[in-house]
Amino acid sequence: MKIPVIVISxxxxxxxxxxxxxxxxxxxxxxxxxxxxFGEVAIDAEVIKGKAVNMIELTGGCVCCSLTGELxxxxxEIIEKVKPEYILIETTGIAEPDSLIYNLENIPSVVLDNVxxxxxxxxxxRFPEIGYTQRVQIESADFILxxxxxxxxxxxxxxxxxxxxxxxxxxxxxxxxxxxxNLDYNLFFGYFIDKESVKLxxxxxxEEFESLxxxxxxxxxxxxxxKFISNLPxxxxxxxxxxxxxxGKYIFNYVAGRLSYDEFDYNKNRxxxxxKNIKKFENNLKxxxxxxxxxx
Amino acid sequence: MSILAHIKKVNDYVWEIPxxxxxxxxxPVRIYxxxxxxxxxxxxxxxxxxxVSTLPGILRYSYVMPDGHSGYGFPIGGVAATDAETGVxxxxxxxxxxxxxxxLVLTNLxxxxxxxxxxEIVDLLFQRxxxxxxxxxxxxxxxxxxxxxxxxxAKWCVxxxxxxxxxxxxxxxxxxxxxxxxxxxxxxxxxxxxxQVGTLGSGNHYLEVQWVKPENIVDHEAAKKxxxxxxxxxxxxxxxxxxxxxxxxxDYLQIFLNVMERKYSIKILDRELxxxxxxxxxxxxxxxxxxxxxxxxxxNRQVILHRVREVFSKVFKTEPEKLGLKVxxxxxxxxxxxxxxxxxxxxxxxxVHRKGATRAFGPNAPGLPQKYxxxxxxxxxxxxxxxxxxxxxxxxxxxxxxxxTTCHGSGRTMSRTKAKKLVRGEDLVKDMEKRGIYVRTVSYxxxxxxxxxxxxxxxxxxxxxxxxxxxxxxxxxxxxGNIKG
Numbered sequence: 216m217k218i219p220v221i222v223i224s225x226x227x228x229x230x231x232x233x234x235x236x237x238x239x240x241x242x243x244x245x246x247x248x249x250x251x252x253f254g255e256v257a258i259d260a261e262v263i264k265g266k267a268v269n270m271i272e273l274t275g276g277c278v279c280c281s282l283t284g285e286l287x288x289x290x291x292e293i294i295e296k297v298k299p300e301y302i303l304i305e306t307t308g309i310a311e312p313d314s315l316i317y318n319l320e321n322i323p324s325v326v327l328d329n330v331x332x333x334x335x336x337x338x339x340x341r342f343p344e345i346g347y348t349q350r351v352q353i354e355s356a357d358f359i360l361x362x363x364x365x366x367x368x369x370x371x372x373x374x375x376x377x378x379x380x381x382x383x384x385x386x387x388x389x390x391x392x393x394x395x396x397n398l399d400y401n402l403f404f405g406y407f408i409d410k411e412s413v414k415l416x417x418x419x420x421x422e423e424f425e426s427l428x429x430x431x432x433x434x435x436x437x438x439x440x441x442k443f444i445s446n447l448p449x450x451x452x453x454x455x456x457x458x459x460x461x462x463g464k465y466i467f468n469y470v471a472g473r474l475s476y477d478e479f480d481y482n483k484n485r486x487x488x489x490x491k492n493i494k495k496f497e498n499n500l501k502x503x504x505x506x507x508x509x510x511x
Numbered sequence: 512m513s514i515l516a517h518i519k520k521v522n523d524y525v526w527e528i529p530x531x532x533x534x535x536x537x538x539p540v541r542i543y544x545x546x547x548x549x550x551x552x553x554x555x556x557x558x559x560x561x562x563v564s565t566l567p568g569i570l571r572y573s574y575v576m577p578d579g580h581s582g583y584g585f586p587i588g589g590v591a592a593t594d595a596e597t598g599v600x601x602x603x604x605x606x607x608x609x610x611x612x613x614x615l616v617l618t619n620l621x622x623x624x625x626x627x628x629x630x631e632i633v634d635l636l637f638q639r640x641x642x643x644x645x646x647x648x649x650x651x652x653x654x655x656x657x658x659x660x661x662x663x664x665a666k667w668c669v670x671x672x673x674x675x676x677x678x679x680x681x682x683x684x685x686x687x688x689x690x691x692x693x694x695x696x697x698x699x700x701x702x703x704x705x706x707q708v709g710t711l712g713s714g715n716h717y718l719e720v721q722w723v724k725p726e727n728i729v730d731h732e733a734a735k736k737x738x739x740x741x742x743x744x745x746x747x748x749x750x751x752x753x754x755x756x757x758x759x760x761x762d763y764l765q766i767f768l769n770v771m772e773r774k775y776s777i778k779i780l781d782r783e784l785x786x787x788x789x790x791x792x793x794x795x796x797x798x799x800x801x802x803x804x805x806x807x808x809x810x811n812r813q814v815i816l817h818r819v820r821e822v823f824s825k826v827f828k829t830e831p832e833k834l835g836l837k838v839x840x841x842x843x844x845x846x847x848x849x850x851x852x853x854x855x856x857x858x859x860x861x862x863v864h865r866k867g868a869t870r871a872f873g874p875n876a877p878g879l880p881q882k883y884x885x886x887x888x889x890x891x892x893x894x895x896x897x898x899x900x901x902x903x904x905x906x907x908x909x910x911x912x913x914x915x916t917t918c919h920g921s922g923r924t925m926s927r928t929k930a931k932k933l934v935r936g937e938d939l940v941k942d943m944e945k946r947g948i949y950v951r952t953v954s955y956x957x958x959x960x961x962x963x964x965x966x967x968x969x970x971x972x973x974x975x976x977x978x979x980x981x982x983x984x985x986x987x988x989x990x991x992g993n994i995k996g
Contacts, residue, residue, distance in 0.1 A: 226782075227761065227764055227765055227768070228765060228768070285713075285953050285954065286954075287954065307757065307761065308761070309583055309607055309757070309760065309761055309764065310607075314714070318954070321936075321954075321955065338782060341772075341782070342779065342780060342781055342782045343780050343781075344558075344562065344780045344781040345781070346583065346584055346781040346782065346783030346784070347555055347559065347581040347582060347583060347584070347783065348582075348583040348584075348783055349783065
């Protein structure tokens with residue numbers, strides 16, 4: 216089973232560490248966080264020295280890891296030692312994340328789930344141009360947090376959003392202050408369909424988010440499925456689940472316009488959609504799903 | 512309209528974006544390139560060079576070398592000299608891999624001696640010189656020893672048995688830049704660098720065993736004086752200051768972002784160009800810290816040389832002295848250095864930022880080793896892994912036109928991402944082996960990133976600096992063995 220990886224990118228001081236702290240405290244998953252060096256997330260804890268990675272145990276079963284070896288070895292060491300449900304990688308603010316993202320795609324034990332880029336609104340508003348490195352960070356993102364909105368006025372915020380949007384058309388944008396914007400952090404952990412996420416009840420959520428779940432038998436036509444996914448309403452942020460094609464069974468993950476598959480044995484099609492006020496699409500989606508079933 | 516349309520031709524290899532192009536430009540932009548290389552440059556490179564031209568105290572021009580491509584703030588292949596009294600220092604103009612650079616080492620072995628044993632040599636080099644993102648070296652240093660290393664550079668290594676006294680003569684700054692102050696370094700930077708001396712690192716860092724094919728010697732006289740002969744085997748490597756330099760840059764970028772506007776009222780367009788007055792406390796602190804990065808990198812390349820000598824000595828069962836394992840030169844790519852240059856007939860102190868650019872001092876320049884006084888400074892140009900590399904010499908013209916600076920390598924034409932989509936690392940390694948290059952790597956996808964086609968043609972880049980007169984060609988090397996991170 217591949218372990219999903221989330222990459223967290225963003226400029227110096229944008230709020231990556233704050234974001235990580237919030238994630239750790241609000242998501243009940245076993246996480247392993249890889250950072251260049253132990254940041255402020257992990258202090259006053261005993262360091263466990265490994266071959267390719269040093270680790271610090273955090274509360275709630277999470278571990279914080281700093282690289283001492285090649286990324287692939289480090290990832291495998293982490294998986295072997297702590298068996299995390301998710302691996303989070305915090306990138307350095309001065310580097311372009313594209314290289315890391317594609318390295319991950321070549322590591323067999325993991326699968327890239329999504330890239331979250333934290334943007335410091337104040338930093339963008341104060342300087343007329345977005346630099347090259349930050350541009351690449353924004354370009355690579357599936358989710359963008361426009362952070363520090365309290366430091367800009369409404370007009371500036373609009374301008375920042377437009378600039379960011381002009382660099383990345385497909386990402387989902389959230390506006391946050393101290394990385395907090397009534398976010399449901401579970402949204403970022405969409406790779407596995409699990410009981411917890413299927414049971415998602417809108418009332419337990421921050422009010423904005425809703426989920427829709429469908430399961431059905433039969434084989435799905437791959438081409439039609441991909442068409443269906445790529446035409447999902449914009450308000451659907453993620454779709455995930457299991458799908459059975461003629462050539463095999465897969466788990467799929469759709470986030471911000473990017474669809475990926477991985478082989479996964481499950482004998483039913485299960486689709487879960489998450490987004491903003493999406494209950495209204497229930498009938499449409501139901502009809503569309505009927506159309507993508509393969510005619511035998 | 513694109514910027515390209517506004518670029519004026521100065522001559523076949525020099526192009527200019529005039530100062531009038533944008534109100535805030537303090538100096539024009541000068542691009543050294545053939546028409547073809549110019550056309551291939553990303554528009555972002557021009558924008559970045561224009562932004563650099565707005566920095567306070569910039570002198571003469573904001574330069575782009577023929578291998579220029581977009582980077583953090585400055586283009587990689589960007590050069591800017593600022594007035595030491597009134598100008599700024601900018602980490603984005605130096606790069607994060609501080610003093611990432613090249614070293615070229617001779618042997619008295621020939622292709623016939625080495626070809627039959629190349630696998631043995633490369634395998635042993637791969638074993639002895641750690642590569643990869645977080646690789647750690649065999650050198651176990653205490654914090655106080657590490658502080659000595661960053662203050663003394665390669666000199667520390669030689670004093671501690673990692674190299675020969677004469678090696679120091681053939682390193683820029685004699686392997687130890689003065690004024691490095693470890694008290695300006697954060698504990699975090701020390702933590703990241705302490706076990707990385709003697710390691711290659713990842714990305715485009717590599718070590719190659721190369722061959723002097725007889726037809727590739729361009730300047731026979733200069734080659735002979737340097738100690739290069741037909742069918743000789745040489746060793747070339749590219750690496751830098753690892754996580755240490757990265758952390759130094761990160762630490763000071765944050766400091767600069769805080770004081771730049773508030774304390775010094777410097778307005779810039781792109782915050783990746785964060786800077787501080789060179790003469791300010793922050794500017795001087797960064798300069799002293801950055802120099803620690805320079806020395807860490809010289810030390811790193813010195814310890815690697817020690818390992819290279821051990822490997823060759825072991826394989827050929829001969830003392831390294833008898834194998835002629837002498838340093839030709841060691842050049843830095845990512846630095847800012849305080850130098851004296853003549854501007855409008857006036858000699859003045861300037862801070863030359865070279866980011867992905869090589870110092871190329873001409874004959875009789877101060878500080879050159881006696882051996883190269885007549886020839887000019889050796890300039891080592893690394894190609895991509897698959898293509899060749901060059902040895903050039905600095906020129907008087909470079910002194911007059913570009914603050915004694917030339918290109919550094921071949922420069923990317925496409926992103927790493929794109930390269931990796933086009934080729935699989937495993938296939939590339941097999942293909943290179945078929946063509947007589949034996950490769951050992953920690954990361955196949957890393958190999959794909961560095962595929963030859965992802966780079967500008969090295970011959971075109973070197974032709975451009977040679978035609979522009981910034982350097983003179985001596986010899987081209989082709990690899991027969993490679994290790995990479």
